[in-house]
Amino acid sequence: MMQKPDGADGLVTINPLTDSELLASAAEQDTLAFEQLYARYSPTIYSLIKKIVSDKESAEKILVEVFLIFWKRIEDFNKENLFTGLVLLTRNKTLDYMKRKHGNTILPEYEDNYERYNIIPNLSNKINPLKLQNALKIKYEIGEMIKGLTDAQRYVLSLFYFDGLDENEISQKLKIPLPTVRSKLQVATDILLEKTRTLESYNG
Known part of the structure; x- marks a missing residue:
């Protein structure tokens, strides 16, 4: 969002959109808004994946899959708990990926209902959101x-x-x-x- 400050002709101030604003736009299939969410959160999400997965190739593949799920099911994410939701989604998807890769656990077929009930986090509106800046702090x-x-x-x-x-x-x-x-x-x-x-x- 571009805003021209009072008394400063020719100067503009860039006000970053909030998670809620970006999420609302992305839910309307605004790919630019989704790209901003990706840029905002992918470094932290990738770091979380690397805490669980050692090899770079698997970590990068999981990162892509996490954000594909996020894009596909973006309406399932609460705007007040976005970062918390992404962290839980990442954990669930990473653990599921590793169990399937190593084949030491029998899991149901990965299909739409399985993803919805086992991978997508179920967050209550009452959960206090874990803001990115606080997490980094x-x-x-x-x-x-x-x-x-x-x-x-x-x-x-x-x-x-x-x-x-x-x-x-x-x-x-x-x-x-x-x-x-x-x-x-x-x-x-x-x-x-x-x-x-x-x-x-x-x-x-």
Whole structure:
């Protein structure tokens, strides 16, 4: 959006469109608006994929597929939770891709309904949106929080959140009792939650 400021002939100020404005335009098949959303979020989304996928070729392929799904189902995304929705979509798609690639998990055929109910995130309007600038702002602090966990706690969290294993699968993989898995997840989550509250209080 171009706007000419008062008393400044010949000068213009560029006001970047908000996510809500771009999302509304993209939903009307405005490809330029979608390209702006891609430019805004693809670097962060690619970084998230690379935390789960090691090889560049797979990461780039997943990035393309994530934004193809986003374009195809853009009306399913809440304008107030866009970044959160893209992050969850990326996680779901990446884990599904890796499981299918390695073939160590039997999954249903990937078709329209499967994508809608297993890949597309279901976000409530009541969820507080995770804004991109806030996520980038606390990126370092989150890294420091995770460093404060024990090796066992970090590993269990990684298996649960990034490898997509459930509690039973983690128990079988690590050959430890299910209550132990639940305890480690709970303790690690409580620690991160408390550190997050402290950080929010400090930044607020």
